[in-house]
Amino acid sequence: MNKDIAQGKWHQLSGSIQQKWGELTHDEITEMGGRFDKFYGKMQEKYGMSKDEAQDAFTKLRD
Incomplete structure (x- = not known):
């Protein structure tokens, strides 16, 4: 996957991230x-998730 595709996918996911976890600001995303x-670090900081929990939450959002 090239850099442009990866950035495009992140841009698409960023809207879903902000909808799901409203405490994350647009600037943070x-x-x-x-x-x-x-992302995992910010989820740990804002929501008290472990790294594994943050990874699972992101995987579910992405699917």
């Missing part, structure tokens, strides 16, 4: 920039 480690 933009800052993540498709870096899943940043």
Whole structure:
């Protein structure tokens, strides 16, 4: 997958992320920039999830 495709997919997911987890701001999602480690860290910080829980939540959203 090239960089443009990955960025496009992240852009599509960012709207779903903000709908599902409203405490995440648009700026925070933009800052993540498709870096899943940043997403997991932010979920741990804002929602008290473990890394595994954050990974599972993201996988469910993506499917």
